[in-house]
Amino acid sequence: MENTLPQAVIDEVAEIATRARVAGRVLATLGTQEKDALLCTMADHLVAASAQIVEANQRDLERGRAEGMSVTLQDRLRLDHQRIVQIADALREVAGLPDPVGAVVRGSTLPNGLQLRQIRVPMGVVGMVYEARPNVTVDAAGLAVKSGNAVILRGGSAAADSNVAIVEVLRGALRRRQLPPDAVQTIDALGRDGARALMRARGLVDLLVPRGGAGLIQTVVREAVVPVIETGVGNCHVYVDASADPTQATAIVLNAKTHRPSVCNAAETLLVHADAAPGFLPEALRQLADAGVTIHGDQATQELAPAGINIVPATTEDWATEYLSLDFAVRVVDSLGEAIEHIQTYSSGHTEAICTSDLAAAQDFTAMIDSAAVIVNASTRFTDGGEFGLGAEIGISTQKLHARGPMGLGELTTTKWVVWGSGQIRQ
Amino acid sequence: MENTLPQAVIDEVAEIATRARVAGRVLATLGTQEKDALLCTMADHLVAASAQIVEANQRDLERGRAEGMSVTLQDRLRLDHQRIVQIADALREVAGLPDPVGAVVRGSTLPNGLQLRQIRVPMGVVGMVYEARPNVTVDAAGLAVKSGNAVILRGGSAAADSNVAIVEVLRGALRRRQLPPDAVQTIDALGRDGARALMRARGLVDLLVPRGGAGLIQTVVREAVVPVIETGVGNCHVYVDASADPTQATAIVLNAKTHRPSVCNAAETLLVHADAAPGFLPEALRQLADAGVTIHGDQATQELAPAGINIVPATTEDWATEYLSLDFAVRVVDSLGEAIEHIQTYSSGHTEAICTSDLAAAQDFTAMIDSAAVIVNASTRFTDGGEFGLGAEIGISTQKLHARGPMGLGELTTTKWVVWGSGQIRQ
Numbered sequence: 001m002e003n004t005l006p007q008a009v010i011d012e013v014a015e016i017a018t019r020a021r022v023a024g025r026v027l028a029t030l031g032t033q034e035k036d037a038l039l040c041t042m043a044d045h046l047v048a049a050s051a052q053i054v055e056a057n058q059r060d061l062e063r064g065r066a067e068g069m070s071v072t073l074q075d076r077l078r079l080d081h082q083r084i085v086q087i088a089d090a091l092r093e094v095a096g097l098p099d100p101v102g103a104v105v106r107g108s109t110l111p112n113g114l115q116l117r118q119i120r121v122p123m124g125v126v127g128m129v130y131e132a133r134p135n136v137t138v139d140a141a142g143l144a145v146k147s148g149n150a151v152i153l154r155g156g157s158a159a160a161d162s163n164v165a166i167v168e169v170l171r172g173a174l175r176r177r178q179l180p181p182d183a184v185q186t187i188d189a190l191g192r193d194g195a196r197a198l199m200r201a202r203g204l205v206d207l208l209v210p211r212g213g214a215g216l217i218q219t220v221v222r223e224a225v226v227p228v229i230e231t232g233v234g235n236c237h238v239y240v241d242a243s244a245d246p247t248q249a250t251a252i253v254l255n256a257k258t259h260r261p262s263v264c265n266a267a268e269t270l271l272v273h274a275d276a277a278p279g280f281l282p283e284a285l286r287q288l289a290d291a292g293v294t295i296h297g298d299q300a301t302q303e304l305a306p307a308g309i310n311i312v313p314a315t316t317e318d319w320a321t322e323y324l325s326l327d328f329a330v331r332v333v334d335s336l337g338e339a340i341e342h343i344q345t346y347s348s349g350h351t352e353a354i355c356t357s358d359l360a361a362a363q364d365f366t367a368m369i370d371s372a373a374v375i376v377n378a379s380t381r382f383t384d385g386g387e388f389g390l391g392a393e394i395g396i397s398t399q400k401l402h403a404r405g406p407m408g409l410g411e412l413t414t415t416k417w418v419v420w421g422s423g424q425i426r427q
Numbered sequence: 428m429e430n431t432l433p434q435a436v437i438d439e440v441a442e443i444a445t446r447a448r449v450a451g452r453v454l455a456t457l458g459t460q461e462k463d464a465l466l467c468t469m470a471d472h473l474v475a476a477s478a479q480i481v482e483a484n485q486r487d488l489e490r491g492r493a494e495g496m497s498v499t500l501q502d503r504l505r506l507d508h509q510r511i512v513q514i515a516d517a518l519r520e521v522a523g524l525p526d527p528v529g530a531v532v533r534g535s536t537l538p539n540g541l542q543l544r545q546i547r548v549p550m551g552v553v554g555m556v557y558e559a560r561p562n563v564t565v566d567a568a569g570l571a572v573k574s575g576n577a578v579i580l581r582g583g584s585a586a587a588d589s590n591v592a593i594v595e596v597l598r599g600a601l602r603r604r605q606l607p608p609d610a611v612q613t614i615d616a617l618g619r620d621g622a623r624a625l626m627r628a629r630g631l632v633d634l635l636v637p638r639g640g641a642g643l644i645q646t647v648v649r650e651a652v653v654p655v656i657e658t659g660v661g662n663c664h665v666y667v668d669a670s671a672d673p674t675q676a677t678a679i680v681l682n683a684k685t686h687r688p689s690v691c692n693a694a695e696t697l698l699v700h701a702d703a704a705p706g707f708l709p710e711a712l713r714q715l716a717d718a719g720v721t722i723h724g725d726q727a728t729q730e731l732a733p734a735g736i737n738i739v740p741a742t743t744e745d746w747a748t749e750y751l752s753l754d755f756a757v758r759v760v761d762s763l764g765e766a767i768e769h770i771q772t773y774s775s776g777h778t779e780a781i782c783t784s785d786l787a788a789a790q791d792f793t794a795m796i797d798s799a800a801v802i803v804n805a806s807t808r809f810t811d812g813g814e815f816g817l818g819a820e821i822g823i824s825t826q827k828l829h830a831r832g833p834m835g836l837g838e839l840t841t842t843k844w845v846v847w848g849s850g851q852i853r854q
């Protein structure tokens with residue numbers, strides 16, 4: 001499975017990462033005002049260069065069409081002047097966010113007089129591996145700069161020309177402000193081997209964040225020897241308790257499934273308490289079908305479906321699938337405990353919601369479910385850095401180490417202990 | 428290099444980890460009083476069983492002696508009644524520490540009425556891989572229990588009998604309190620293959636902490652596909668600035684090198700500003716030699732050494748070595764910048780100290796040095812969970828992800844977002 005990495009690529013990525021480390025040291029000591037000014041310069045330069053960027057983007061789109069790229073992917077890839085203005089505005093919003101660097105997390109004066117402070121500091125060099133969405137190039141660079149990090153970008157090859165154009169503009173903004181352009185670099189030109197060398201650059205890359213589909217994330221988690229934060233796979237559940245208000249539950253289920261089915265916080269499985277099922281499921285299934293949803297149901301669901309609504313028999317595989325489409329697995333359970341057990345078995349640990357009017361059920365569900373976000377009586381779609389008020393988000397962590405749930409600027413930092421003394425030695 | 432793991436071992440570790448996960452769910456929902464009572468029962472049982480534990484320990488010691496174990500290692504391995512009382516007291520101290528679980532890290536009410544709380548929760552299943560110090564078996568189990576986690580222990584084979592006896596006592600205490608004994612398990616009986624299977628049990632182990640020498644830690648970091656926190660390798664530096672008070676600096680250097688040379692926060696390299704060297708080094712070298720320290724010095728150090736003090740010429744390898752012994756690399760530098768560059772090149776990112784009376788030098792050093800702890804005018808020996816007032820410590824992280832520096836109970840937890848709503852859907 002694993003081909004050997006050419007030494008030339010390993011060496012080139014090591015050189016790029018070393019330049020990033022040197023540039024990162026400059027960014028790490030910049031004040032907030034300087035970083036915010038840099039972000040605004042980047043935004044100005046992007047808008048000023050929008051014609052060139054759109055031209056590069058057109059080349060990517062033409063290549064994509066020639067290679068049979070789907071219309072959905074073409075939509076994600078497409079840039080126009082208006083879209084570039086929006087992307088630039090997002091950078092200005094990042095400039096407006098609080099700076100995590102320098103915050104004192106905790107501190108004390110020890111009995112021996114040592115003054116102890118745990119201070120938030122940048123990671124150093126952050127790698128981002130993502131797919132063909134050129135806006136991520138700008139978002140990632142912006143969040144890295146604001147948190148005092150250098151960034152090494154590896155975008156999808158389908159957006160290669162767009163990314164080269166964008167990175168050149170961002171590096172121009174760094175130069176304009178007398179800052180090292182190597183704080184923002186791309187390794188797109190090195191192809192897949194470059195991406196794999198980045199994943200293996202232990203000691204040179206402080207944090208690698210993959211952002212994209214399950215395949216990309218699994219590849220990075222499996223191959224990387226640098227520290228990685230796993231993001232975004234969401235096999236999310238909504239559980240409708242016996243005590244749920246059927247109207248409210250239906251609205252939540254519809255929203256969780258259909259509001260934006262292709263994203264990680266969309267619901268993939270509906271669990272319904274057997275006592276609620278007769279009064280809830282027939283109407284809910286009708287509304288889901290009207291919204292174009294294909295139901296993959298267990299036996300009880302099939303029996304409760306109104307005439308004319310087709311239910312695909314669900315298999316074990318359905319419980320484990322993140323559809324990212326208008327498909328929905330539906331199962332009737334006998335108890336809250338059975339719902340919790342189902343979720344413990346199949347969830348990817350992203351977001352689960354309960355619809356209930358029973359306090360004990362809500363408390364048990366939030367205590368027992370071990371996911372990044374556990375939601376009572378609201379849509380799973382709220383698990384999002386913007387919605388949570390964290391500002392811009394670099395991804396949603398589904399792992400437990402370092403960061404869990406939406407990752408904002410703070411999650412791109414680490415801490416160090418700074419200790420001031422006056423000659424203390426250990427007794 | 429890599430031999431294949433027997434499927435039987437993989438399966439057995441998976442079963443052990445699954446039992447740990449189930450037991451961990453019980454521990455995760457225990458209140459603080461219940462956990463503290465359990466820790467005290469564990470302590471009582473250890474003292475009550477001290478005769479059996481000492482007997483098991485004698486078998487380990489006899490085997491060790493027969494296999495030519497060094498006296499130092501025998502000392503680390505040895506248990507007697509008094510030592511077991513101390514280990515039990517450490518458990519009672521853990522019972523007295525604040526419980527990190529349930530703490531609300533942050534929270535807010537969103538404009539749409541959603542009530543958001545980020546809550547500290549246990550990791551789930553924590554693995555510990557360590558060497559032949561049976562006290563670590565108790566410490567690790569105690570910290571895991573207090574933070575609501577199940578623990579899987581893999582101690583050194585040299586302490587196998589002691590560990591079996593201790594784990595049996597701890598599991599008895601769990602049973603006595605009607606709690607699942609599988610919250611504390613050992614895989615020592617599965618040997619090296621068991622340890623490797625643990626490192627590869629992705630999805631079953633939430634966090635693996637290696638604790639021991641550089642070889643053990645590197646093996647774990649290289650082989651593990653479960654989340655790991657790298658601990659403890661300390662190539663620590665003391666830099667004596669031009670402005671340093673020679674008497675204070677000498678006391679700090681002596682303490683950092685000789686107080687306990689075998690531990691990770693002991694100093695391994697001394698850097699001295701050229702302007703301070705003539706007034707500081709001859710006397711410091713004399714005192715170090717008197718304390719039994721072997722100096723590995725650069726040319727300038729050799730020239731400044733008093734007659735009769737032998738200096739081993741230092742090589743590049745010396746700058747990179749964590750001696751863990753009474754050896755000390757010494758280099759004269761021309762500037763603070765050269766000292767910082769030396770540290771950036773060779774440090775393992777654990778602890779670095781500066782001796783200075785110049786405010787700007789102290790500020791530059793603490794800003795530019797990217798280590799877990801940066802200390803002004805005090806010994807490197809203070810980087811320690813107990814000294815920092817964090818209570819018991821499971822290790823000292825030298826990585827940037829999740830935890831950095833001394834790891835206490837809080838570092839054995841993660842967070843989850845709990846969101847309470849009243850029917851909110853995403854617009």
